[in-house]
Amino acid sequence: AIVLNQSPSSIIASQGEKVTITCRASSSISSNYLHWYQQKPGAFPKLVIYSTSYRASGVPSRFSGSGSGTSYSFTISRVEAEDVATYYCQQGSSNPFTFGSGTKLEIK
Amino acid sequence: EIQLQESGPGLVKPSQSLSLTCSVTGYTITSGYDWSWIRKFPGNKMEWMGYISNSGSTNYNPSLKIRISITRDTSKNQFFLQLNSVTTEDTATYYCARGHYGYPFAYWGQGTLVTVSS
Numbered sequence: 064a065i066v067l068n069q070s071p072s073s074i075i076a077s078q079g080e081k082v083t084i085t086c087r088a089s090s091s092i093s094s095n096y097l098h099w100y101q102q103k104p105g106a107f108p109k110l111v112i113y114s115t116s117y118r119a120s121g122v123p124s125r126f127s128g129s130g131s132g133t134s135y136s137f138t139i140s141r142v143e144a145e146d147v148a149t150y151y152c153q154q155g156s157s158n159p160f161t162f163g164s165g166t167k168l169e170i171k
Numbered sequence: 172e173i174q175l176q177e178s179g180p181g182l183v184k185p186s187q188s189l190s191l192t193c194s195v196t197g198y199t200i201t202s203g204y205d206w207s208w209i210r211k212f213p214g215n216k217m218e219w220m221g222y223i224s225n226s227g228s229t230n231y232n233p234s235l236k237i238r239i240s241i242t243r244d245t246s247k248n249q250f251f252l253q254l255n256s257v258t259t260e261d262t263a264t265y266y267c268a269r270g271h272y273g274y275p276f277a278y279w280g281q282g283t284l285v286t287v288s289s
Contacts, residue, residue, distance in 0.1 A: 064233075096273035107266060107279035108217075119277070151217060155273025159232040162217035 065090050067152050069163030076142045077171045084166045086135045086152035096156035099128055099137045102165075103148045111150075112137060144170055173197035175267050175280035183261075183287050189254040193267030193280060194247070201225050201245050204271045208241060208252045210263040211282070218263075222270070223250050257287045 066089040076082050086097070094115040100108035110119045112128035115135060125140045139146055147170055152163040179191035193206070200206055207222040221231035223241045231239050235254070243250040254261060264284050268276040 093273070098275040100276075107282055108276070109279075110275050110277050113275040113277075119275075149215060153217075153275070155270070155275070158230065159234070160219040160273070162219070165215040165217070167215075 064159050065092065065154055065157050065161055067154060067161055067163040069152055069166055071166060072164065073167040073169070075169045075171055078144060079141050082139045082142055082168065084137045084150055084152075086130075086137070086163050088133045088135070088154060090157070091132045092135075092154050092156040094131050094135075096154055097128075097130065097135050098153045098155070100151045100153065101146075101148045102151065108151065139168075142168070142170065146170075173269065173278050175269065175278060177265060177267050177280045177283040179265075179283060179285070181284060181286060183257055183285060184289055185258055185287055186256055189252070189257050189261060189285055189287070191252045191265055191267075191283065191285070192249055193251070194249050195269075196248070198269075200243060200248055200250060204269050205230075206241075206243070206250045207268045207270055207276065209266045209268055209276070209279075211266070212263045220252070220254075259287050261285070262287045 068087045097115050099112040101111045102108040116128045127138050149165045149167045174196045176194045183189045205222040205224045208220040238255045240253040264282045266282045267280045269278040270276045
């Protein structure tokens with residue numbers, strides 16, 4: 064199985080700050096099949112970025128993604144209070160589909 | 172609008188079977204896509220468990236292959252999870268979700284917490 068090493072495990076940021084999360088895969092992944100989710104407490108995971116860099120419907124432009132091969136990143140250009148959540152990367156390139164370990168974002 | 176909703180017992184005893192139902196509205200499960208079960212353990216680890224395709228074929232996570240079964244009732248537009256011989260390590264929030272092969276899980280149920288305890 065492809066292991067996704069996600070870092071950092073937690074971030075404490077100020078509103079307006081830029082934050083970046085990294086997802087490194089144990090084997091190369093097609094960029095079509097690397098996705099990012101946002102999960103707020105008590106809610107289901109919400110798709111934010113699909114196929115590495117495409118924003119899901121209704122997702123603000125401050126969210127972006129990039130990467131290729133084994134290295135991917137997710138960025139919030141200016142963090143807002145509503146962005147408090149845990150973020151996960153997920154690969155669908157190889158069976159079994161796997162998730163990163165999650166990054167918990169908190170606001171100072 | 173497509174909606175998914177999980178249902179089933181919230182408490183299961185060790186060694187017994189866990190059975191959950193995902194009811195889908197707004198889309199017919201035989202029309203397309205794959206219908207997955209995903210779980211989130213205490214401590215945030217997420218695990219894809221398997222799916223049943225729109226044609227009825229199944230694909231399971233090898234880590235669960237001897238214990239898991241995903242089936243469906245097309246007349247009720249539902250699909251089901253059965254996980255056998257559960258232990259306390261199967262305590263998790265279970266989600267059903269719609270995807271398609273490697274593409275993202277765009278639609279999810281709200282999730283249901285299942286606790287394995289005697």
